[in-house]
Amino acid sequence: MDLLVNIIGLLLIAAIVWWFWLAAKGNKQQSVSADEKLEILVNDGVYEPDRIRVSAGEETVLHFRREDASPCAEWVLFPDLEVSAQLALDQITEVTIPAADAGEYPFHCQMQMYRGTLVVE
Ligand SMILES: [Cu+2]
Missing domain, CATH: 2.60.40.420 (Cupredoxins -  blue copper proteins)
Incomplete structure (x- = not known):
């Protein structure tokens, strides 16, 4: 059970990192x-x-x-x-x-x- 919780935690972290990476990339565009x-x-x-x-x-x-x-x-x-x-x-x-x-x-x-x-x- 602990292992499952850890995996879910890691997946959540990965999702958050992914989200912010995408958001940061979106802000890098040179024109609005x-x-x-x-x-x-x-x-x-x-x-x-x-x-x-x-x-x-x-x-x-x-x-x-x-x-x-x-x-x-x-x-x-x-x-x-x-x-x-x-x-x-x-x-x-x-x-x-x-x-x-x-x-x-x-x-x-x-x-x-x-x-x-x-x-x-
Ligand atoms: Cu100047």
Whole structure:
């Protein structure tokens, strides 16, 4: 009986590990769709995700969560869309992207160290 309990325990652990491994793998994707909440983490010199997919012809709100205290991360600029925003540290800053035509619009910090691409499709 003890053996059976142990086997069930091991199977449960395996299932949990499997579940988290799959979940972690799912989060690794480099782009988000408009259906998901458009949250972008700003930390360690990268936007995460760095490719953001949004729908053409629709205004979109992006949520930038800045965790990098360096001044480098303070601003995000979408030069082609004439959008810029100052990001508050350790907070989520909403950045409204106006309706745009299909295409790829790069965005970056003011020194262009952080870089990302807004994919409008
Ligand atoms: Cu910078």
